[in-house]
Amino acid sequence: MSIAPPVRLRAYRASLLHFHADPAFAEHAYSWHEDGLLLVDGDQIHAAGDYAQLAPQLADDTDVADYRGMLIMPGFIDTHLHFPQTDMIASPAPGLLPWLETYTFPTERQFADPAHGREVAEFFLDELLRCGTTTAMVYCTVHKESVDAFFDASEARGLRMVAGKVLMDRNCPDFLADTAEGGVRDSEELIRKWHNRGRALYAITPRFAPTSSEAQLRLAGELAAAYPDTFIQTHVSENRDECAWVQSLFPASRSYLDVYDRYGLLRPRSMFGHCIWLDDRDFARMADSGAAAAVCPTSNLFLGSGLFDFERADAAQVALSLASDVGAGTSFSMFHTMNEAYKVARMKGSYLQAARMFYLATLGAARSMRLEGTIGNFAAGTEADFIVVDPKATPLLARRSAECNNLEELLFALALLGDDRAICATYAGGRLVHQRAAA
Numbered sequence: 001m002s003i004a005p006p007v008r009l010r011a012y013r014a015s016l017l018h019f020h021a022d023p024a025f026a027e028h029a030y031s032w033h034e035d036g037l038l039l040v041d042g043d044q045i046h047a048a049g050d051y052a053q054l055a056p057q058l059a060d061d062t063d064v065a066d067y068r069g070m071l072i073m074p075g076f077i078d079t080h081l082h083f084p085q086t087d088m089i090a091s092p093a094p095g096l097l098p099w100l101e102t103y104t105f106p107t108e109r110q111f112a113d114p115a116h117g118r119e120v121a122e123f124f125l126d127e128l129l130r131c132g133t134t135t136a137m138v139y140c141t142v143h144k145e146s147v148d149a150f151f152d153a154s155e156a157r158g159l160r161m162v163a164g165k166v167l168m169d170r171n172c173p174d175f176l177a178d179t180a181e182g183g184v185r186d187s188e189e190l191i192r193k194w195h196n197r198g199r200a201l202y203a204i205t206p207r208f209a210p211t212s213s214e215a216q217l218r219l220a221g222e223l224a225a226a227y228p229d230t231f232i233q234t235h236v237s238e239n240r241d242e243c244a245w246v247q248s249l250f251p252a253s254r255s256y257l258d259v260y261d262r263y264g265l266l267r268p269r270s271m272f273g274h275c276i277w278l279d280d281r282d283f284a285r286m287a288d289s290g291a292a293a294a295v296c297p298t299s300n301l302f303l304g305s306g307l308f309d310f311e312r313a314d315a316a317q318v319a320l321s322l323a324s325d326v327g328a329g330t331s332f333s334m335f336h337t338m339n340e341a342y343k344v345a346r347m348k349g350s351y352l353q354a355a356r357m358f359y360l361a362t363l364g365a366a367r368s369m370r371l372e373g374t375i376g377n378f379a380a381g382t383e384a385d386f387i388v389v390d391p392k393a394t395p396l397l398a399r400r401s402a403e404c405n406n407l408e409e410l411l412f413a414l415a416l417l418g419d420d421r422a423i424c425a426t427y428a429g430g431r432l433v434h435q436r437a438a439a
Ligand code: GUN
Pocket: 082, 096, 100, 104, 207, 208, 235, 238, 299, 325, 328
């Protein structure tokens, strides 16, 4: 009988926070270890707990990274954003449809050039990691080369990423249009090439109902049925003008969401961006189908699209997550996204606890994507994607966090005052992938 070799662990000492449940619905939703230790075995979490309890188990020569004074938590998960829109973030336009026409389509045209795609993908991933985001659901462009550029870059960094080629065969400039058959053929080729290769996962990506013919939506639904563990991502009910347009294009559908439902696009691993103007039947149908909502507050405020209704979504028990929606979103930072989500909730008369916002940006997102057990918390065996958060990152944060009386107050201060400066380090698959420059 052979004896198993000793496990070679790496250890990180800091305050630890991770979630097991949604704090809005469960009393014991998280684990908090004020003086904690995170043990990492290669690319996986081995254990997370109190330093006093775990330290005696370590071999004498174990290297313990001393992050005392910092918080370690799972890497953030951003469930909706567009990598090709990186360079057009903060482009002014009076609403979604003129913004698409004026800035988005000309910007996305440049991704016919694979070299351009590669260059933008590198910057985009740097920016995500600087902000502590280790997993994202990413729209590429209509060009299949843009998907290769993105996954080549994320694979080289060992990141768990979901992405897909935009499907768009009408109501867009000719230079960006695919065809119903061609778009789905390219998507299937990309699924075979990338889905479940290393840490890459594929999302079938019809841009939104107005830019897909009925034939394209039907074929996308058939593809989703043929590859049931792929993801689906699209936009729904973002803006009033867009909703009226969808109603005129699909008069037989009961609602905007129903357009997607008719083509089999509502299922577990479907992620719908925005969900501002859904009614109660839509929310109930989303929950029933296992589809999830990506809440995009910085984008919705920027474009004047509307305010997400957390209370109605919660009443239907829809799976929720937070998303930047860059380039309509105005920041890559999930702290900024939480900040705006909090204010949107207040404007609708509801209240988001800080703990819940951190849940939504970690385990809530993983659950929405059916990736619990893979990413999103520190359960043993999950992938070692984590961030080191500095509650004293700026002079103001240092003063404010010194006054905090409990964890909720500290998380709230981070959500409202934090940004990329509060991310001291980012680890993916157990490897350091970003370190903040020394002050
Ligand atoms: N609807 C269709 N395409 C887009 C896009 O690129 N961004 C946003 N915010 N909404 C969309």
